[in-house]
Amino acid sequence: MARIVGIDLGTTNSLVAYMNGKTPTVIPGPEGRTLVPSIVAYTPSGFLTGDAAKEQLVRNPEHTVYSVKRFMGKGLADVTQELRYFPFKLTEQNGVIRLQIGNKSLTPPEISAMVLKELKARAEAFFGEEIRKAVITVPAYFNDSQRQATKDAGKIAGLEVVRIVNEPTAASLAYGLQKRKQGIIAVYDLGGGTFDISILKLKSGIFEVLATNGNTHLGGDDFDRRLVDVMMQDLKVKHSLSVEGRPELQQELRIRAEQAKCRLSTDTETVVEVPLPDGKGHYRRTFTRAELEKLVDDLVEKTLAPCRQALADAGLPATDVDEVVLVGGSTRMPLVQQRVQALFGKTPHCELNPDEVVALGAAVQADILSGGIQDMLLLDVTPLTLGIETMGGVMSSLIRRNTTIPTSAKELFTTFVDGQTSVDIHILQGERELAKDNRSLARFQLRIPPMPAGVPRIEVTFMIDANGILNVTARDVRTGEVQSIEVKPSYGLTDQEVERMIRDSFVYAKQDIQERQRIEAMNEAESILRATEKALARAGNLATPEELAAIQAAVANLKSAMAGTDHRALRDAIEKLNKASYSLAEKLMNSTLQEALKDKKLSDVT
Amino acid sequence: MEITKKELPLARSMCWHCQSDIGGEYFCNQCVKVQPLSKDMDYFTCFGLPRKLNIDTARLETKFYELSRVFHPDFFEGKSEMERAVSLANSAILNQAYRTLKDPLQRVEYLLRLEAGAAKDIPGKAPADLFEAILEMQEHLEAFHAATAENDAKTLARAGELLRGARKTLEAKRAALENRLAELFQIWDKLVEKPPHDQTQTATKERTLKEMRDLLSERSYVMNMLQNLNEVLA
Structure with a gap:
């Protein structure tokens, strides 16, 4: 069977891991680093991802996108409150957010696909073979649209996503494999942008999720923003400076805030220093750990209600939890650890690397x-109640939250008036009574042959598969005929759009490669021109007139190739100049050598 | 608990793939393809259990884990589309069956559906012996809401006191209903053990089922009232 890798597609960083015998292992990049920053930048020479893109954050803030996971499966209205924190531009089309970078308008799945491609390339370099299949992790509390968006990202990157696994459950697999523990465990996963809590029962190799809860819009990013807000206020008061129209400064503040927050997990005090624009010196500020804790206290508090709900749904008191496992970079914060300890009444485990454990678990599932x-065997649950809109805008639930997946529900539909030829169905996800308060997933239309009211019987099956993704099928009960349904996602890409993006991604990649090759050839051409000019100036007298004429012709040829865009023509011209100047270079080398040897004794050069 | 291979009814007697006789086994003897479970199978049969209401949930769990290891989609990755579909459908049935039987209330509701053709959702009904108490409680609730609107602390405190009293009454009723339900579980299980085709037994069975249905109906009403009260008093 083709190799399957495990991928943690994170808000801040992403990783790819595989099973090395019986040990899950993260695949490092060429420089030995395991984390790939989930950042994509657009530069004149094409798209950059990972570490290369991270370097562009301050230099090129308007065209460098990060934390894109927060936008997966979302519309613009869902993120209006945080728009001011992003220096890049967001728009919306057909319920899907678009990020404006360069002259391109890209969806979150397309951006994520670029990060996935980087991971894919890393794995391919490591194994020396093409990788086509992957297990990708998502926050447990991701809804159907967010899961689907992740699957689309995989497709666009040329990966078959064989399974979507929930991050806390993936972590439990890595943890369970290592510790061989039995009993009830709680996985508290606070990452860069999302929070999850999962309560599991580990027994004889079965990892049964009893309940899960969370918040897909709460994480370390929000902590950083609290610090940024303080600094923005300072700048306004002390330096009459606003970040508006200064994306570089905005980005600088964010990066410094994140670094300061991380330092405060080990230090009790830290200094933030930010260069002011137009060389007006520096802004300097000391933050204490106590100050940070006060700033983010309500955010940490916000993670506790989902924990209590998950325990209630699992039907367990906190005292029944045998172990608490911490996952995600934000759990390095002492305040977070204290709160978790107070809630569960036991010291949480943090000996596993919270940045890597999810990717390792993905490799185990792979x-x-x-x-x-x-x-x-992992038995996971669906995090949110699935239902349909009924009369009066009420949601009628079909599959309750925390139901073990795969699971299915059937619903019978009929007509209310004679000759009615269609029934509209609106699918929802959420815990509220009214349809409008829940998340709209999709709408579709059942087609019905004209008959008296109440006679048609269409049975619709809602199946949530092992990925937590909904599949809908319909069957005419009278004829037994299966009806194909075209589901229009409320916040997602249609199949056709995904297909187009797969094609586009190849075009981009091709353009990018050609552009990169052209730039490399250009750089080489410039350096060979400089070298030739130098050689002619120093040793032009050593060349024969024929050699001189040939060099000058080759130089002219190269200069005209440099005006064009074809990197192959450039390469040719470089090669020609190399040949024409070869004998001159040789003569130059010899004369330089003689020059150098002139004053030296024989003993010095042997 | 041992899994005998012929425990669960399959949808068909011939392999969907090679048409050979599958003799009731989960995997075809000839082509080793997984076979679909019968959609009409009841959940008790799914776990090889008699239709009793007191279940050893630890054994139920063991059996559920065993069958999950047989049918879960994790073990069918890379197999044909049809095999994956069968694994998905079988797992969905299994999960639904386990969820239903694990919880005593869902279990008895399910039994009522099987034995007496009851509706999926049993409608709530006010217990007759609580009529007066319920009427009073409605009055207290109105007083409570009015006092909240007018910011009348004194009336609010008194109404709150009365409502807390009503909550105690409801909780006592709930406990009584659940105790009686537990007794009926025992009665039902004894009836199941007796040999069939006994005229008086059939009548007793029907009576027991009806009483359980009425109890569930009253319990559903009491639970609703309690939830409302808890929301108001929170």
Whole structure:
């Protein structure tokens, strides 16, 4: 079976891991780093991802996008409150956010696909073979649209997403594999942009999720913003400076805030220094850990209600939890650890690397799917109640939250008036009574042959698969005929759009490669021109007139190639100049050598 | 608990793939393809259990884990589309069955559907012996809401006191209903053990089922009232 890798597609960083025998292992990049920053930048020479893109954050803030996971499966109205924190431009089309970078308008799945491609390339370089399949993790509390967007990102990157796994459950797989523990565990996962809590029962190799809860819009990013707000206020008061129209400054503040927050997990005090624009010196400020804790206290508090709800849904008191496992970079904060300890009444485990454990778990799940590990099985749940809109705008639930997946529900539909030929169905996800308070997933139309009212019987099956993704099928009960349904996602891409993006991504990649090759050839051409001019100036007298004429012709040829865009023509011209100037270069080398040897004794050069 | 291979009814007697006789086994003897479970199978049969109301939930869980290891989609990655579809459908049935039988209330509701063709959702009904108490409680509720609107602390405190009293009454009723339900579970299980085709037994069975249905109906009403009260008093 083709190799399957495990990918943690994070808000801040992403990783790819595989199963090295019986040990899940993260695949490092060429410089040995395991984390790929989930950042994409657009530069004149094409798209950059990962570390290269991270360097563009301050230099090129308007065309460098990050934390894109927060936009997956969302519309613009969902994120209006945080728009002011992003220096890049967001718009919306057909319920899907578009990020404006360069002259392109890209969706979150397309941006995520670029990060996935970087990971894919990393794995391919490591194994020396093409990688086509992956397990990708998502926050447990991701709804259907967000999961689908992640799957689309995989497709656009040329990966078949064989399974979407929830991050806390993936972490539990890595944890369970290592510790061989039994009992009830709680996984508290606070990442860069999302929060999840999952309560699991580990017994004889089965990892049964009892309940899960969370908040897909709460994480370390929000902590950073509290610090940024303080600094923005300072700048306004002390330096009459606003970040508006200064994306570089805005980005600088964000990066310094994040670094300061991280330092305050080990230090009790830290100094932030930010260069002011137009060389007006520096802005300097000391933050204490106590101050940070006061600023983010309500955010940490916000994670506790989902924990209590998950325990209630699992039907367990906090005292029944045997172990608490911490996952995600934000759990390095002492305040977070204290709160979790107070809630569960026991010291949480943080010996696993909170940045890597999710990717390691994804690799374990990939191994299970490849038929490697046979004795471990994950039984996960759907995090949100699924339902349909009924009369009066009320949501009628079909599948309750925390139902073990795969699971299905059937619903029978009929007509209310004679000759009615269609029934509109609106699918929702959420815990509220009214349809309008829940998340709209999709709408579709059942087609019905004209008959007296109440006679048609169409049975619709709502199946949530092991990825937590909904599949809808309809069957005419009288004829037994299966009806194909065209579901229009409320906040997602249609199949056709995904197809187009897959094609586009190849075009971009091709353009990018050609552009990169042209730039590399250009750089080489410039350096060879400089070298030739230098050689002619120093040793032109050594060349024969024929050699001189040939060099001058080759130089002219190269200069005209440099005016064009074809990198192959450039390469040719470089090669020609190299040949024409070869004998001159040789003569120059010899004369330089003689020059150098002139004053030296024989003993010095042997 | 051992899984005998022929425990669960399958949708068909011939393999969907190679048409050979599958003899009731989950995987075809000839082509080793997984076979679809019968959609008409009841959840008790799914776990090889008699239709009793007191279940050893630890054994139920063990059986659920065993069957999950047989049918879960994780073990069918890379198999044909049809095999994956069968695994998905079988797992969905299994999960639904486990969820239903694990919880005593869902279990008895399900039994009522099987034995007496009851509706999926049993409608709530006010317990007759609580009529007066419920009427009074409505009055207290109105007084409570009015006092909240007018910011009348004194009336609010008194109404709150009375409502807390009503909550105690409702909770006592709920406990009584659940105790009686537990007794009926025992009665039902004894009836199931007796040999069938006994005229008086059939009548007793029907009576027990009806009483359980009425209890559930009253319990559903009491639970609703309690939830409302808790929201108001929170």
